[in-house]
Amino acid sequence: SQQGEEDPQALSIQEGENATMNCSYKTSINNLQWYRQNSGRGLVHLILIRSNEREKHSGRLRVTLDTSKKSSSLLITASRAADTASYFCATDGSIKLTFGSGTQLTVLP
C-alpha cells in the first residue's frame, strides 16, 4: 500500500493562480520529498524537507511539513502553463522512497 497519499487527485487552475497539493502519510519518516512528472517522462526531484524542518522554499515552491499530523503540503505560486504535470510526494524512512498516487495539476492559459 502507498505510504503517502496526495489530495486532491486532480486540480485545474488558471495561469497566475496558486496551486496547493497535500500529502498524508502513515509512519515516521526521515524526510519527505516532492517530485514532478511530465506526461511520458521520468520523475524529477523538486524539493526535500527533513523531519526536523517545518517549512522550506525553493523559487515558486513552498513546502510545509507537520510531523504531528503526518502531513505535508506543496504550494506552487503564480502558476504557469508549463507547471502542468503530475506531482508526487515520497516518504523516506531509510533506503526506500515510497510514493503516493499523485496529483494531476492542469494550469490553463
Add this chain to the structure above:
Amino acid sequence: DAGITQSPRYKITETGRQVTLMCHQTWSHSYMFWYRQDLGHGLRLIYYSAAADITDKGEVPDGYVVSRSKTENFPLTLESATRSQTSVYFCASREGQVEAFFGQGTRLTVV
C-alpha cells in the same frame, strides 16, 4: 553522458516470455530501485538494492528477478511475463537519503 538510462524505451512481448529491462547509472550511487507505474496506483516499488550484490524486495516483487553484479547496473527480469505486468517501469538511483534520479522509463506491453 552522465545520468541514468533505461533500455529499451518500449517493449512488446508475449505472455510467458522472459524479458529483461536494463538500467545503467554513471554516478556510482549505492542505492538503486525499480518501480512500476500503473494508472491509479502511483509508483510501486518492485525491488531495490543498497549496493552491489545486495538486493531486497519491495512492495510488488512477485514475478520479477533482479541482480546487481556491478554498482552501475541493475537489470530487472520478468521470468514469465503476464498481462498484469503491462506497465511503465522506472529505474532510479540515489546516494544516501537525498534526492533520487529517475530514468525515462520503459513502457512494457505484454500481449
